[in-house]
Amino acid sequence: MEKIVVGLMSGTSVDGIDAAIVKIKGYGMDSKVDLLHFSTMPFEETLKREILDSMDIDLSNAASICSLNFKLGKKFADAVRHVCTEAGVPLDVIDLIGSHGQTIYHIPNGSDLYTKSTLQIGEAAVIAHETNTMVVSGFRAMDMAAGGEGAPLVPYTECILYNDPKKNRALQNIGGIGNVTVLPKGMNLGNVFAFDTGPGNMVMDELSLRLKGSPYDPNGQWAAAGIVDEEMVAEWLRMDFFSKAPPKSTGRELFGKGFTDAFLRDHGHKPAEDLIATATYFTAASIAKSYQSFIFPKLKIDQVIIGGGGSYNSTLMTMLRKLMPDVDIGTQEDIGFSSEAKEAIAFAVLANETIHQQAVNVPRVTGASSSVILGNITLPPGGDHKKILQKAGK
């Protein structure tokens, strides 16, 4: 049975809400997935600030997170309407919405102070009410309840969408954070592996904003004009995160504002271009080091496919190619996909799996004790849920 599903993603870059309208036939590894339309609804600067502050342990509080949960729910509903209007698809054609939500905090390992936990907000009841559509949200919690890190979750969808019978592929996402999924040729879910590689655009973006007043370094132009401090990068690469073997995931807690504050405290007197170049090289070098430590010793990679907004930073792409000269490094566009749309598509696919009660986390990737069904289902208000689930194919 065919379903029209909207996938919503607001990632760690906090640049806006990505929305994909996807046609999905079937479920499981045989799902047929077609992207009908994709759009991004950028956050206004004030809302972006509010979200970033809510992630900052010094600025955040319970009231601000409570309020933001509902505010973002409304924004996610607006993003559904926006993508439908742009695509000329009536809202009542949508069978299901898969909403990742906005990660506010992620504590994958716990500490003396905090329990292992993760929080994605953007109230699903508000989305369901505004759109009169069933919503699947909170994808990460069940994996973490089963002992996993709750991330990364895209390996399942990447198996469906990108496996190649002849090539060992590494799919490198460069969003706020960098993460890789390794798909051995002719693979099945049993031999895929994945982990977060470290910072994506997060440090570069923070520096661009503070030193140049721009949310990112357009095409890497400032980084291209700067001089990299290789010693600084070598020191950063000695952080525990980079030597830890997967499973591993990370976020703003490690590479967010606190990281950039410390960098600027010691090096803020240097030219902005040099600082942005150093942060750009840090991302490239952390990806290369991750591959050298945890991928190349296991598998010869034939093709690295870069996705996420970082693929539009040509200085970063050049650095990556220099650091890994023996591998073919291309972009999502080179193989006929969209670099921007991939995560929104993933959460549409994952929502479809939820309503078909399929367990889709990959335990060897997240560290969970078993494979479990992800997500919370929110029915539309007053909806006849039997009819709705029937429509969804159960």
Ligand SMILES: Nc1ncnc2c1ncn2[C@@H]1O[C@H](COP(=O)(O)OP(=O)(O)OP(=O)(O)O)[C@@H](O)[C@H]1O
């Ligand atoms: N033309 C461009 N030049 C340089 N960088 C760009 C360009 N376009 C986008 N980016 C970068 O991509 C980022 C957004 O990437 P993306 O949408 O993949 O991240 P995300 O989904 O928020 O993150 P994550 O995957 O970590 O959740 C921007 O913040 C910016 O740093």
Ligand SMILES: CC(=O)N[C@H]1[C@@H]2OC[C@@H](O2)[C@@H](O)[C@@H]1O[C@H](C)C(=O)O
């Ligand atoms: C906690 C969280 O939101 N993690 C995100 C983030 O963004 C990239 C990387 O860090 C990855 O671990 C994950 O997202 C992708 C979509 C995933 O779960 O596969």
